Amino acid sequence: MPFITISTNTENKNDNLCAEVAHLVAENLGKPIDYVVARVCCGQDMAFGGTNKNKGALIEIKSVGFSDKALLARKLTDVVVQHLKVEARFVNIEFVNLKAEDVSVNGGLLG
Secondary structure, three states, rough: OOOOEEEOOOOOOOOOOHHHHHHHHHHHHHHOOHHHHEEEEEOOOOOEEOOOOOOEEEEEEEEEOOHHHHHHHHHHHHHHHHHOOOOOHHEEEEEEEOOOOHHHHEEOOOO
16 A cells, blocks of 8 residues: 556556656655555557547555545646656546555555
8 A cells, every 4th residue: 555556558668657657646645655556557448538549547546544635636736747647637547545454565454
């Protein structure tokens, strides 16, 4: 935790996107980088604004607690727009607040 998945209908041309997103999330949430999992799923069959011709991304971020979601949303959107060449208006983010007792790292529960 945190766990972040970026799904997009574009291709990823940046080998460092997962690492960059992981560090951004760890820094902004004050979480250890060792607990952060980032995944980028490119080339997905996705429609934004009713058509797959629009290029966008759906980001899901799960964490035990969030600090400034508005700031994190802006930073994640900026990184995704920059690296995936999608339109900011088609970047959607879902924040999921997890209970510590529902998350396991290294075989043990966090709560």
